[in-house]
Amino acid sequence: MLQSLKLIHEVKLGNRQVLRDHRWLQFLYLTREKRVNLEQVESLKEIPDNPVLQYVEKTLWILNDLDLPPLEKGIIEEVLIWSEVAKGGMHHQRKKWKEKGFQLDIHNIGSAQIYADEKMKEALHTRNLEREEFIYTLIATHGLVGQYIRGEIRYTSFQPLLQWIKESNNTTMNLIRILYHLNQCIVEAVSPAIWKSIQYETEKVLNAILQQEKNFDFPLKERLKKLRKASIQQGEDFEREYVRLMAPETEKVFDAFFKKIDVWYVEIALQDFTFEEFLKIFLLIYHKVNPLTIQHVSFEPFMRDMYYDYRGKKSINLYKKRMIESYLREFSIEELLVGKIPKNEHVELDVKPADPRGEIVNVSFNYSKAGEKLIEFCQEAEKSPLYERAIILLYDFFGFRKDAYDRLQNEKTYLTDMNNAHKHKRIISEYAVGNTIVDVGAGGGVMLDILSEDHPHATVIGIDVATNVIEELNRRKFRENKKWLVKKADALNLKKDFEPNSVDTIVFSSVLHELFSYIPYKGKKFNIEVVIQALKSSFEVLRPGGRIIIRDGIMTEPKEQLRLLEFLTPEGMDFFKRYVKDFKGRKIQYEQISERVVKLPVNDLMEFCYTYTWGEEAYPHEVQEQFGYFTPSEYQKSIKDALGEQVRILHFSHYLQDGYEKHLLPKIRVMDEHGNVVQLPDSTCFIVIEKKLQ
Numbered sequence: 001m002l003q004s005l006k007l008i009h010e011v012k013l014g015n016r017q018v019l020r021d022h023r024w025l026q027f028l029y030l031t032r033e034k035r036v037n038l039e040q041v042e043s044l045k046e047i048p049d050n051p052v053l054q055y056v057e058k059t060l061w062i063l064n065d066l067d068l069p070p071l072e073k074g075i076i077e078e079v080l081i082w083s084e085v086a087k088g089g090m091h092h093q094r095k096k097w098k099e100k101g102f103q104l105d106i107h108n109i110g111s112a113q114i115y116a117d118e119k120m121k122e123a124l125h126t127r128n129l130e131r132e133e134f135i136y137t138l139i140a141t142h143g144l145v146g147q148y149i150r151g152e153i154r155y156t157s158f159q160p161l162l163q164w165i166k167e168s169n170n171t172t173m174n175l176i177r178i179l180y181h182l183n184q185c186i187v188e189a190v191s192p193a194i195w196k197s198i199q200y201e202t203e204k205v206l207n208a209i210l211q212q213e214k215n216f217d218f219p220l221k222e223r224l225k226k227l228r229k230a231s232i233q234q235g236e237d238f239e240r241e242y243v244r245l246m247a248p249e250t251e252k253v254f255d256a257f258f259k260k261i262d263v264w265y266v267e268i269a270l271q272d273f274t275f276e277e278f279l280k281i282f283l284l285i286y287h288k289v290n291p292l293t294i295q296h297v298s299f300e301p302f303m304r305d306m307y308y309d310y311r312g313k314k315s316i317n318l319y320k321k322r323m324i325e326s327y328l329r330e331f332s333i334e335e336l337l338v339g340k341i342p343k344n345e346h347v348e349l350d351v352k353p354a355d356p357r358g359e360i361v362n363v364s365f366n367y368s369k370a371g372e373k374l375i376e377f378c379q380e381a382e383k384s385p386l387y388e389r390a391i392i393l394l395y396d397f398f399g400f401r402k403d404a405y406d407r408l409q410n411e412k413t414y415l416t417d418m419n420n421a422h423k424h425k426r427i428i429s430e431y432a433v434g435n436t437i438v439d440v441g442a443g444g445g446v447m448l449d450i451l452s453e454d455h456p457h458a459t460v461i462g463i464d465v466a467t468n469v470i471e472e473l474n475r476r477k478f479r480e481n482k483k484w485l486v487k488k489a490d491a492l493n494l495k496k497d498f499e500p501n502s503v504d505t506i507v508f509s510s511v512l513h514e515l516f517s518y519i520p521y522k523g524k525k526f527n528i529e530v531v532i533q534a535l536k537s538s539f540e541v542l543r544p545g546g547r548i549i550i551r552d553g554i555m556t557e558p559k560e561q562l563r564l565l566e567f568l569t570p571e572g573m574d575f576f577k578r579y580v581k582d583f584k585g586r587k588i589q590y591e592q593i594s595e596r597v598v599k600l601p602v603n604d605l606m607e608f609c610y611t612y613t614w615g616e617e618a619y620p621h622e623v624q625e626q627f628g629y630f631t632p633s634e635y636q637k638s639i640k641d642a643l644g645e646q647v648r649i650l651h652f653s654h655y656l657q658d659g660y661e662k663h664l665l666p667k668i669r670v671m672d673e674h675g676n677v678v679q680l681p682d683s684t685c686f687i688v689i690e691k692k693l694q
Contacts, residue, residue: 086110151226235475434504441511553627585626
């Protein structure tokens with residue numbers, strides 16, 4: 001076993017004398033900070049107390065199992081035990097290092113400086129300077145091969161190693177073997193799969209270094225593509241976006257800037273931002289640094305600030321992300337190129353120098369005090385029914401969006417839910433006709449999939465007003481090679497994006513009630529005129545013979561019917577009273593008959609049941625939405641009144657949606673006013689409207 005592994009084992013057993021005798025272990029063991037790249041982390045809470053020491057120990061175990069000559073193995077061992085020390089040390093120790101000017105923010109350089117500083121404490125006649133210089137150089141350049149392959153660093157960053165090799169031509173050591181296995185230990189300790197995937201590229205880079213290649217840098221486009229690898233895997237169409245955004249002047253600025261800088265933690269920090277946002281962030285940085293001195297741009301502070309645990313899993317802080325997105329939408333790339341950067345009172349890019357010479361900067365975003373407090377409030381509200389109120393407050397205060405479809409931390413669940421009810425969506429597709437089909441509120445895209453499969457010769461277009469939904473659909477389209485199209489468009493003004501008489505089928509699958517619930521139309525939400533406007537907007541772009549297909553909530557009639565609702569569990573009444581207080585659609589009328597029984601209008605009963613069916617998980621959203629807004633007769637009359645003589649209702653039906661009774665029967669009993677058990681009324685309507693041929 002390696003001596004270093006024995007020492008780590010000793011200190012774990014409580015032998016603190018080991019720390020006094022071995023400074024590298026002292027620095028790694030005595031540390032309060034958890035400085036770790038979050039890419040491979042699934043939960044922030046599950047990060048071990050000392051992740052750096054744990055990582056170093058992994059590298060050493062990999063080395064321990066390699067069959068190498070003792071001299072080479074000893075050199076790699078010493079490099080590994082010192083390579084991460086700049087991430088360790090107690091507060092007072094780190095303060096001393098910073099006072100000495102050590103570059104702790106670029107930890108390979110900082111670790112090499114610490115190694116050299118510690119070696120100065122040894123008597124000169126006892127030192128092997130040639131060996132130490134080699135180890136110092138390897139520490140200063142350790143990990144750079146992997147970062148070069150990822151596009152993070154320039155080939156010129158290998159200069160210390162290139163220079164050492166040039167001056168040490170007579171060395172008897174097998175340099176390629178040492179460098180290869182050093183990189184194996186470094187990368188494989190992070191992920192064996194990553195090491196397996198870059199072995200060939202590692203050999204290629206090391207051969208270039210050993211052959212003293214003078215220029216082995218990636219062209220700008222290739223380097224940016226490497227930095228966007230995670231985004232591309234999520235579905236970013238990099239080639240298309242590069243052509244769209246990289247005008248000659250933009251490319252010229254980026255080429256000059258990236259030839260000067262290494263970037264750290266950029267992929268994990270910016271992978272959830274679009275390529276356009278990525279470019280804007282770098283242009284903001286460009287205007288805040290000294291282009292003559294800058295060499296390193298670290299996104300480590302931004303990375304640490306942008307992630308937190310949501311339900312036990314590492315998640316991007318979408319509250320902060322939305323604020324940054326909103327800020328970045330205020331200006332164009334062209335404006336940034338000429339230095340037009342508007343001030344935003346709530347968010348700004350923060351670029352802090354990490355050294356006196358301005359060679360290293362740390363990047364993050366700052367938020368106003370009000371913004372910080374609201375973000376804290378939103379994160380706390382995730383645990384309670386206050387969640388949706390908090391999100392709306394955030395949007396209203398900062399004016400981020402006009403809609404409330406953006407479900408933030410619940411957006412993936414939301415999009416998954418929208419993809420359910422596959423059977424009902426298939427029926428919608430059976431009624432679709434023509435060559436141009438538009439799915440309003442495309443959500444997760446399952447309706448687009450079905451329409452494309454059933455109508456292979458049609459152009460299927462999904463529209464949505466929520467930017468995050470559009471972005472995710474575009475990523476999925478690219479990732480899964482889907483033929484459907486997607487665009488941001490307003491259902492209330494479709495003629496802005498579609499020519500009159502140009503669309504054959506328009507689908508509203510569980511969307512109209514959301515327009516009704518969320519859009520403040522003519523100054524108020526829950527305005528039935530928003531549904532009418534959506535139908536009129538659709539009819540304007542519909543071809544004669546074309547169809548509007550609606551699947552949505554329905555109210556029952558006669559509206560005056562009263563029902564008794566009995567809760568079969570003790571907590572049911574408390575849930576009901578909370579719902580009555582929180583429901584935004586209308587005032588729920590009820591009379592409490594007994595400890596577990598209330599009397600209320602049948603449609604108030606059904607609105608409550610929609611929420612009670614899905615429980616606490618969906619509660620914050622369901623109390624914001626009114627699912628039923630027309631009775632069958634009201635719906636038919638409104639369609640005819642809104643669309644006039646040109647409309648023909650081809651199909652009109654309503655039914656109780658699958659799942660309600662299954663989920664509700666163990667929890668409630670529904671009765672008429674005389675106490676007789678009755679069935680739940682219909683919840684959902686299915687309507688097909690046709691525009692008559694002229």
